[in-house]
Ligand SMILES: [Zn+2]
């Protein structure tokens with residue numbers, strides 16, 4: 001009986017439309033229909049996800065230009081040598097200019113938090129090799145402004161932080177920070193303008209939660225680092241210990 005219902009073309013169409021509403025039908029990386037792979041990526045695009053590897057800046061994690069930088073152990077990029085950032089270290093899973101970009105787009109703007117599950121195996125691989133570095137840390141995310149949260153319906157960085165806390169078996173700080181000012185879109189701004197734009201945009205609301213604590217600060221994309229830098233600044237002002245940044249992608 002049930003089988004007959006499921007085989008009915010009408011039911012099948014309804015079922016397919018539900019599945020397609022939840023999961024895109026084609027691969028978000030190459031646009032071809034996915035016959036293998038996960039819910040969002042085909043097998044080929046999944047293999048293509050570029051994970052950042054050495055040599056990179058020991059502080060901010062930007063991949064080194066091997067012809068220009070002559071990276072040695074403990075290499076730092078020019079910006080970090082000048083002491084440009086307030087966080088202690090930053091790392092990213094992969095480069096933004098890859099299939100990650102499409103995946104993050106789906107995750108962030110098309111209201112599909114499930115896309116994060118596609119990235120989870122990569123996160124598990126990544127943190128599997130550096131678990132000890134985060135021992136004793138607590139996980140926090142870069143907060144969204146409440147207006148954005150209402151528009152989007154979910155806080156993409158918090159969902160990511162939640163996943164990472166679970167993978168690393170670390171405590172998750174639930175909203176120790178607040179975004180107190182809306183910021184203009186960063187996309188068309190240069191580096192100096194971006195740093196200026198986010199200045200004073202965040203506030204620590206739970207000082208006890210961050211006091212004397214090492215924080216693993218999570219966000220989706222690191223472009224100039226202005227946003228995580230500003231959050232690190234207010235965390236340090238509230239007497240947090242070390243602040244290590246992790247983002248999904250590095251632009
Ligand atoms: Zn694909």
Ligand SMILES: [Zn+2]
Pocket residue numbers: 057058059060061062076077078079080081
């Ligand atoms: Zn650097």
